[in-house]
Ligand code: HEC
């Protein structure tokens with residue numbers, strides 16, 4: 512902060528507090544407790560209503576002075592006056608792990624460190640647990656739910672049900688695999704699904720496009736918009752390389768994150784229009800990596816939480 516703004520803030524803040532003190536002194540007029548004469552303010556309402564000029568109640572004045580003393584004490588202890596750091600040296604600045612000197616870390620950083628120290632044994636206990644057992648440990652799953660709410664719900668929904676563009680991760684269908692190691696890998700490193708666009712090879716070929724859409728519908732066992740075109744679609748499915756990624760039977764490939772098209776569980780929409788858009792323009796879903804942000808122990812708890820969401824009964 513430049514020294515102009517430094518002083519600007521100090522002067523404004525202190526002038527405001529001084530103005531409060533002046534205001535209260537000005538309004539006080541008479542010392543509380545002094546016998547009030549039946550003096551009126553001189554205002555008359557509705558012809559005959561007058562107002563006594565009584566002093567403000569003592570408790571109210573004390574409250575007011577209290578807030579002023581509090582604000583001054585606060586400004587001495589904490590940052591608030593321009594560049595002045597406050598006697599406690601509190602700072603919300605990010606926690607810098609590379610700084611060896613604990614004193615040099617921010618106060619906020621030290622608070623985080625204290626919490627981490629308290630949680631460390633709990634997470635160590637979770638880390639030693641077998642994955643299956645972890646998924647059925649109520650305490651661990653309560654922690655998992657909190658982590659999921661903070662880190663994952665924004666994209667996958669509070670219940671893991673997903674929304675357009677963000678997969679449902681509670682229905683037992685996984686593009687990248689639902690085994691513990693696969694889920695841990697997904698959360699640790701993130702995933703990038705690449706469904707290539709096919710516009711250049713299908714432009715103007717309405718029959719082939721409708722055929723592919725019909726074939727995709729049929730794969731999921733849905734009612735097909737155009738039965739006659741299924742053979743055309745089946746041929747295109749192989750020719751265009753759909754089968755290479757989604758599999759001959761359309762059951763998907765977890766190595767590529769190519770979804771199982773027989774599951775009928777669409778991330779990008781089930782309508783013919785949505786599938787047309789997917790085929791012609793492609794899709795690129797990006798699941799972010801959480802390794803750095805959360806560390807392996809929290810990731811494992813979250814993986815167990817996701818695993819459990821997909822187990823019979825889920826988590827109540
Ligand atoms: C290079 C591999 C690859 C090829 C080739 C490919 N896909 Fe895909 N497809 C994917 C991947 C990966 C996704 C998931 C994209 C994502 O997660 O964002 C996907 C997604 C889809 C979806 C959307 C599913 C949903 O959840 O909404 C459909 C439908 C689909 N592909 C059909 C096809 C068809 C039809 C073809 C052939 C014209 C084809 N794909 C070719 C890899 C491929």
Ligand code: HEC
Nearest residue numbers: 662663666677685686687688697703704768796797798813
């Ligand atoms: C910024 C949005 C976003 C956040 C935050 C996010 N995800 Fe994802 N996640 C995605 C997207 C998009 C995909 C699909 C990637 C693809 O297209 O293949 C995905 C995929 C996944 C998958 C794989 C699903 C499958 O079909 O195999 C799992 C498991 C998952 N996320 C769990 C989590 C967990 C646990 C968290 C919280 C730590 C989380 N995600 C946070 C966007 C997000």
